[in-house]
Amino acid sequence: MARPHHPSDKIPLQMLEPLSPTCLMCGKAAHIAYHTQRTVTTLTGQHRLHLAVRRCAFPECPRHHQPYRPEAEGAWALPHGEYGLDVIALVGFLRYQRHQSLAEIHQSLRERGLTIGERTVLNLLARYEELVTLHMTDRERLQPLVQKQGSLILAVDGLKPDVGHEVLWVVRDCVSGELLLARPLLSEREADLVTLLKEVQDAFSVPISGVISDGQKSIRNAVATAFPDIPHQLCHFHYLREAAKPVYEADRHAKKELKKQVRGIRPIEREVEQEEREEGIITRKYCLAVRSALTDDGHPPLSAPGLKLYERLSLIAASLERGLKKGAAISTRQTGSAADKGISSDGAVVAGCAGRVYLGTSGCTYLDERRQAFLDRGATTV
Ligand SMILES: [Zn+2]
Numbered sequence: 001m002a003r004p005h006h007p008s009d010k011i012p013l014q015m016l017e018p019l020s021p022t023c024l025m026c027g028k029a030a031h032i033a034y035h036t037q038r039t040v041t042t043l044t045g046q047h048r049l050h051l052a053v054r055r056c057a058f059p060e061c062p063r064h065h066q067p068y069r070p071e072a073e074g075a076w077a078l079p080h081g082e083y084g085l086d087v088i089a090l091v092g093f094l095r096y097q098r099h100q101s102l103a104e105i106h107q108s109l110r111e112r113g114l115t116i117g118e119r120t121v122l123n124l125l126a127r128y129e130e131l132v133t134l135h136m137t138d139r140e141r142l143q144p145l146v147q148k149q150g151s152l153i154l155a156v157d158g159l160k161p162d163v164g165h166e167v168l169w170v171v172r173d174c175v176s177g178e179l180l181l182a183r184p185l186l187s188e189r190e191a192d193l194v195t196l197l198k199e200v201q202d203a204f205s206v207p208i209s210g211v212i213s214d215g216q217k218s219i220r221n222a223v224a225t226a227f228p229d230i231p232h233q234l235c236h237f238h239y240l241r242e243a244a245k246p247v248y249e250a251d252r253h254a255k256k257e258l259k260k261q262v263r264g265i266r267p268i269e270r271e272v273e274q275e276e277r278e279e280g281i282i283t284r285k286y287c288l289a290v291r292s293a294l295t296d297d298g299h300p301p302l303s304a305p306g307l308k309l310y311e312r313l314s315l316i317a318a319s320l321e322r323g324l325k326k327g328a329a330i331s332t333r334q335t336g337s338a339a340d341k342g343i344s345s346d347g348a349v350v351a352g353c354a355g356r357v358y359l360g361t362s363g364c365t366y367l368d369e370r371r372q373a374f375l376d377r378g379a380t381t382v
Pocket of ligand 1: 057
């Protein structure tokens with residue numbers, strides 16, 4: 001019996017790991033110390049984040065034993081937050097740009113498919129307000145922390161809650177995981193972004209040693225203008241996601257085409273529904289195998305559902321082929337009636353089923369060759 005699915009099995013899993021395998025302070029190896037998980041609800045639904053956390057193992061290092069969490073984690077949600085930063089950005093946008101009431105914001109979020117209570121909306125609004133006033137109140141706390149750290153690695157994210165409107169810019173420090181600045185701007189203009197980055201630089205008296213972002217053009221240009229000599233790296237998560245897009249599209253197309261080719265399964269199933277003979281039973285099992293191959297799923301690019309379907313259909317076809325070969329000892333002319341005549345050879349039975357399944361998958365270029373070979377042998381009635 002199949003293992004019952006745990007509800008969280010259905011939530012897409014994102015694996016995140018710190019970009020650098022070494023300690024940013026001493027340069028020595030920072031091994032993965034532990035893994036942890038958290039679930040975040042964003043505007044695109046629920047996501048499970050599987051996080052690898054590194055630690056510096058060098059006792060003399062000032063950052064000895066302190067955790068390095070994945071840089072990309074902060075782009076998803078605030079520390080300990082259950083809702084994504086994009087949800088917080090949208091709540092703020094609806095309140096301050098659209099002037100919606102709490103009840104209206106609640107309704108807007110529910111219309112977008114979010115299961116959320118009104119009280120949580122109120123909390124998210126408070127988070128938004130904290131975020132955008134952060135640069136005024138939190139700097140005193142951050143200053144000594146950053147000082148001790150010696151440098152900053154900035155992560156820049158632009159959250160756009162609605163098409164063509166406000167962008168909530170969030171600048172974080174990847175080393176400490178602290179939020180440095182968050183500001184809603186009514187544009188994605190490069191010049192505004194340069195001003196924002198300069199403001200971060202001026203606010204802290206330590207050098208910026210690197211910038212990480214999703215690589216969108218306005219950020220790329222702004223970083224190049226504001227910090228011409230500072231390395232700018234694409235976030236691995238965004239990079240992989242972008243690289244995966246063509247793979248995802250090709251795989252989706254392949255799956256669609258493959259599915260088209262095995263549409264003939266249902267009539268065969270109907271035909272043998274009541275059949276008690278071995279051939280009927282085996283045919284039903286083959287049909288079931290095709291059916292379960294169709295419902296099997298995966299998350300590209302690492303587990304591509306189209307490729308999986310191709311592999312499973314290939315296995316089924318190979319099994320049918322083996323059956324045909326076994327049955328070849330018996331005159332292929334009589335293949336169809338072999339079972340009728342009570343010949344108990346497994347091969348003959350499977351050969352009969354194979355013929356049936358092949359013929360049933362009419363229009364299937366995938367199984368075409370095999371079907372043709374079967375027909376060529378003179379087995380037209382099965
Ligand atoms: Zn270290």
